[in-house]
Amino acid sequence: MTVLSVNVNKIAVLRNARGGRTPDVVRAATVCLDAGAHGITVHPRPDARHIRADDVLALAALCRGRGVEFNLEGNPFAPPRPGYPGFHALCAQARPAQATLVPDADSQLTSDHGFDFARDSARLRPHVAALRQLGCRVSLFVDAGGDVGAAAGVGADRIELYTGPYAAAYAAGAAETALAACTDSARRAAAAGLGVNAGHDLSQDNLAAFLSAVPGVLEVSIGHALIDEALYAGLDATVRGYLRLLAAT
Ligand SMILES: CC(=O)[C@@H](O)[C@H](O)COP(=O)(O)O
Ligand SMILES: NCC(=O)COP(=O)(O)O
Numbered sequence: 001m002t003v004l005s006v007n008v009n010k011i012a013v014l015r016n017a018r019g020g021r022t023p024d025v026v027r028a029a030t031v032c033l034d035a036g037a038h039g040i041t042v043h044p045r046p047d048a049r050h051i052r053a054d055d056v057l058a059l060a061a062l063c064r065g066r067g068v069e070f071n072l073e074g075n076p077f078a079p080p081r082p083g084y085p086g087f088h089a090l091c092a093q094a095r096p097a098q099a100t101l102v103p104d105a106d107s108q109l110t111s112d113h114g115f116d117f118a119r120d121s122a123r124l125r126p127h128v129a130a131l132r133q134l135g136c137r138v139s140l141f142v143d144a145g146g147d148v149g150a151a152a153g154v155g156a157d158r159i160e161l162y163t164g165p166y167a168a169a170y171a172a173g174a175a176e177t178a179l180a181a182c183t184d185s186a187r188r189a190a191a192a193g194l195g196v197n198a199g200h201d202l203s204q205d206n207l208a209a210f211l212s213a214v215p216g217v218l219e220v221s222i223g224h225a226l227i228d229e230a231l232y233a234g235l236d237a238t239v240r241g242y243l244r245l246l247a248a249t
Contacts, residue, residue: 002211002246003038005071006239007199007223008059012042012050025051026058028235033062035239039069039097041199041221046075046084047106053083053090060094071221072096073141075104076127088127091134099136100160100197100221101127110224111200114142114162117150128155139197142189144181149192158195158218161185166210167201175206179213186214197221204229204241211249220246 011028015021029040040063044051056072063070072094074087084090091099101124103115115124128138132155139158140151144165151159161182169178186196195218202210203225211217222242230238 002217002249003069003219004239004242004246005039005041005069005219005221006032006037006226007041007043007221008032008227009043009050009223010227012052012055016050025055026062029059029062031235032239033066033068035236036243037068037239039063039071039219041071041073041100041223043073043102043111044084044090045104045106046078046081048083053085053093056090056094060096063097064095069097069219070094071098071100071139071219072136073100073102073221076101076131077103077123078106088130088134091131091136095134096136098139098158099131099134100139100141101131101156102141111141111162112164114146115140115151117147117154121150121154124154132157139195142185144178144185146185148185148189148194151189152192152194156194158197159185159189160197160199160221161214161217162200163198163202163210164200167203167206170206170209175209179210182210182214186216190216201225204238204245207242208245208249211246 011025042051076087080086137157140156142159166178169175197219199221202222
């Protein structure tokens with residue numbers, strides 16, 4: 001079965017809007033884990049727009065204590081700055097079970113593309129090796145249809161398929177081509193010995209169709225839509241809804 005890692009970035013967006021301590025990201029993550037979520041994901045951005053370094057450490061401790069996966073996402077090439085020690089330093093402190101590398105620039109509103117392996121492979125390799133040395137499983141954010149096999153060449157354990165284009169196509173009622181690209185990429189990744197994760201803009205609307213078509217997805221990380229749905233249904237009920245859906249696909 002595909003496991004669910006809940007991304008709690010959006011809880012920190014709301015907290016930071018008032019500059020106080022609520023809503024509390026650790027409390028929200030605890031509710032998700034109590035509901036049965038298999039892990040927690042965060043993607044701290046160097047500009048600290050939501051998750052901060054102290055949140056990362058608190059969530060890492062929570063996940064360690066609960067014996068569940070903590071998945072930390074970030075750009076290994078982003079330089080340290082006040083409040084953000086750099087991705088490797090953060091991983092060295094938090095020791096996430098999984099480090100997901102994402103090639104985002106600060107100017108991006110959200111993640112919107114995977115690695116360009118023709119350009120990035122040589123400089124990715126030492127970062128991947130250093131993270132594996134810390135004991136992290138390493139996953140690389142990739143575009144469906146891209147050179148996913150190259151992720152194996154840089155030493156990664158998994159890829160995370162960027163599902164934003166699939167979600168947009170699904171919403172437009174024309175998901176076939178995007179789904180075929182994801183399916184083909186998942187097959188090529190598996191043939192290269194890589195595990196397959198998926199994420200971005202997945203929701204209770206589009207998840208079943210995705211998992212029915214794309215073989216062997218080990219983990220989905222879901223945040224934005226899940227928190228949206230939870231505003232109406234509650235966090236516990238929403239996580240349980242995803243888990244029912246995953247159990248049925
Ligand atoms: C890699 C990925 O798709 C997610 O981490 C997504 O980027 C969430 O980040 P934001 O919550 O900052 O949009
Ligand atoms: N890796 C994807 C993720 O963590 C959540 O993305 P989204 O559901 O917030 O779009």
